[in-house]
Amino acid sequence: MENVLLKVDGKIAEVTINRPKALNALNSQTLRELGEVINKLTEDEEIKVVIITGAGEKAFVAGADITEMQSLNAIEGRKLARLAQKVFSAIETMPQIVIAAVNGYALGGGCELAMACDIRFASANAKFGQPEVTLGIIPGFAGTQRLPRLVGRGVAKELIIGGDMINAEEAYRINLANKIYNLEELLPKTREFAEKVLSRGTLAVSFAKTAINNGMNMDTESAYNYEADLFGLCFATEDQKEGMKAFIEKRKAEFKGC
Structure with missing residues (x-):
């Protein structure tokens, strides 16, 4: 695959969104590739924990690909939303525990991807947000549904309607992030937690x-x-x-x- 990397180490799978030049933005091709990987892992009974992260040190996923979305009509926009929603729902419901290692920007579709995971560990430089209203749209990858379930209705409305980014500390305070680590510690600590999960029933x-x-x-x-x-x-x-x-x-x- 071109935009999604898969590495398996024993019972742990690491999935990396690999478009660093575009800050790992989600275009339709990337979403389809991610869906294929998730479906493959769901059927693999040997895999017990899945880690999702982004390539590079700047971004987990900086959002959906605005260049691709700019020319969409209403029908095409809905089709893209449903594609992402189905992929993220597959992540949410897969039998494995899924951990987002948020290594930088997690905006728009990136925040929505992180929210589909069971647990979110963030680097100290991570930024979260749903800035879609600044583009004249709303979150369409289930952000309006998952965010209030995670942080409460009022906070979710503030983040979505305000369209502002928040840092890792604020994300932790509102329960959007489970833990914060220095960037160089993020993946080792995430793998450490994955190993702990493997030791449980x-x-x-x-x-x-x-x-x-x-x-x-x-x-x-x-x-x-x-x-x-x-x-x-x-x-x-x-x-x-x-x-x-x-x-x-x-x-x-x-x-x-x-």
Whole structure:
């Protein structure tokens, strides 16, 4: 692929948006390539954690490609939005844990890509924002839906309607970023967390992600029942037996993902 790089190291996959000269802006080709990679990884049962980052030291993804969008008509604009929404939804719902290593600008589509990930680690020089209104459009890659779910409706409206960038510290304060690291530490710390995830019960981690994502879209009682169903299902796994046995025997569990 031309614009998306994939590196696999054991059970961890690293996906890099690779358009550094364009600050890794998302054009339709890049979105299609990213979708292909995500679909491939979703089907790979050996991969347990996916890291998404951007090439270079300036940008994670600086936004959608304005050069490509400038000439779109209404139908073409909607088609682009639906393409990105489907790719980002595939990221959000894949069984693996997905970590965004935000190494610089995460604006517009870049912020929306980061929000589709389960966890966002940011470099100290990272900038987040939804500046679409400064271009006469609104966020179209699900930003108007994911941002309020992450930071609250009022803060999301301020960011989207104001169209301003915020730094990593502010992103952390409003719960848009989980952690902040120096740029040179970002990927090592992200990989360190990925290794921690690998040491946990594989099915339990996947069930927990599913319970959180799906439960957020249910009424409270339905969400409680859904959690109880997945909790009960854990007791049909070898991982649960191994995890509890290891606890009682005061040793490290050896999970097999079954």
